[in-house]
Amino acid sequence: MTNQILEETMGDLLKDFDVKRIRTGDILDGEVIDVNDKEVMVNINYAFDGMILKEDLTNMDKDPREVVSKGDKIKVYVLSPNDGEGYVKLSRTRALEITEKEDILNAFNNEENITVYVKEEVKGGLVAYYGNIRIFIPASLASRERIELSSLVGKEIEVRIIELDFKARKIVASKRVLEDAVYEDKKKELWKSVKSGEKRSGIVKKIIKAGAIVDIGGITGLIHLSDLSWGRVHNAEDVVSVGDKVEVFIGEVDTKNERVSLILKDVDKDPWETNATTLKVGDILEGKVVNLLKFGAFVELFPGVEGLVHINEITEENIAKPSDVLKVGQIVKVKVLDVDKVNKKISLTIKDAEEKSKEYMKYNDSDEGVSLGDLFKGLFN
Template sequence: MTNQNLEGTMGDLLKDFDVKRIKTGDILDGEVIDVTDKEVSVNINYAFDGVIEKSELTNMDKDPREVVNKGDKIKVYVLSPNDGEGYVQLSRVKALEITEREDIKKAFENEETIKVYVKEEVKGGLVAYYGNIRVFIPASLVSRERVVLADYIGKELEVKVIELDFRNRKLVASRRVIEDVIYEDNKKELWKSVKSGEKRSGVVKKIIKAGAIVDIGGITGLIHLNDLSWGRVHRAEDIVKEGDKVEVFVGEVDAQNERVALILKDVNEEPWTKYSEGLKIGDILEGKVMKFLNFGAFVELYPGIEGLVHINEITEEHIAKPSDVLTLGQKVKVKILDVDKNNKRVSLTIKDAEEKSKEYLQYNDSDEGVSLGDLFKGLFD
């Protein structure tokens, strides 16, 4: 072969490879072409292949065949362009140290997530690694829920870098910020799906003075005391307790301010719909005294239906207040004076009901014109 032909052949060979471009410290893209228990051969698109010794492949004491496979695409760092035997000495460890820092810096600046391997639990949180770079996750930032830190050891976790200072080796990450975003996104979708009038399953989370807080699947709403039962409710804990599973109706929804009113009482059992036919003027019913006001007393006729007995309708005698002659919880006979179904109001009288009862007793006390009083007259003289 002439010198001219040789020069042509070498020219063709090096056409796609520029030897001057390969120098110590370069980071190159490579493809694994062979793996043994001692080293890895890599095609770096150069006139010579590269070699990674076991110690330069990973910081962990692992067989190279457990780390990479033939065909894998990897980043490599040039230790020496020529080892004297026609190979380029490469390091995956050093390449990772550089690329991992770049990856983390980019993720931090762009507020992107990275995946880390959790190695151990320490005081105050978890120690994880992004490749060879140590990452600390404070306990309060592991999750938005209460968790056992030890359960994360040995697992891969997606996190977001919230503090980065390579000079002082300070790298802090959070899983919670990711979960918070997911939670808020899901909550927005949930609020879009909540419709007034629908029925939902829920769990009582908290009892408060105004009623009960119920979780209906990521959204919490209030059941006011008045909506716990059709009857009068003084304390929410008389109807429900924390942890109870309940079926509720959705009342007013304010998605913008994330507020929803819930109803525990069955809307299909509305008392005025159920019992109004039994409310007729002149009828005498038995009721229970539920509440006192200065001007009268409320008497429950049916669960959820109460009527007002004005103070002048309680007794023929003059009284200063209803409690002078009545007690809460007392059962009394009442006569219906008026029914206003549109405004759901009932006017009652106790004194007229008593008079009618006395007339009834007087009628039944007589026998052929002789009253029981006449029969026993003089018996105790």
């Protein structure tokens, strides 16, 4: 039967079935009714079934039976309404090229996610495919965390198209943008839950001059040097190291600007409450010089409790500055002059403590023995 006669017969048959004619370029819905190693037969709800040759089924070198099965619903592209054998010649790959482009365009315009298959790692990133369409994922956009790119090869991942130019065959996708969105949502929820005064577990991420940066589960905050310990701290490294797991108290919370201060020292064990409350005017005790200023010296009596020795209370001698007779780290005897528990301030004297100490030693070192009356004789005349 010649092609002309066949076409005429098909035309007559179409009239009898009262169906629409199909044309080259149409995309139809079909159902696989048979498949073998060379071709696929498809029902396209037309007077004649369609046929897809192996080379028109997929761009991969696979047996058609590995690609589709009987009963599968697929999109097909009409290559020819008549292949000369009484079938409609179809292509699945051509249909996919069109529908996949439409999918990608819609996803790009609507900022929707698509699932791609990562085929290989290349210089600068990953090559992935959405069906038959090649997509590039730059290394910097493969994840918000540091990962081995090879760990994604062979996997299906969700991405967002961020650049699209079909003419230039440039399609760029990002996995990181999705992870960043999840991270930001999680962080907003965390900021809502953070309350001043509560205790949280954290990990020291960075040491800076002002203190230590700690991650408390998606939120980072600063532990200032003064909040690392009740005692005086000059360097954060003296107390914590990067990677340390710590228990911290939440200090001030600024949700608007996403800032939070953290406290490492135990706020429930204020040394002023445990030690300073026992101090009385006139007490003599030892302390360590922790800071020297022009007007005086700060002496640590207990960890977290310091008192000021004014320059006039250091020695009877006339000195220009405290460092003329004292040095940081020196252990000295001090006498308590005043205790302001409300403002947590203590006034101390060194010269009076030394003088009393000398008198005491003089009294105890006397061979002959001296009475208190003899020691203070003449003081009250």
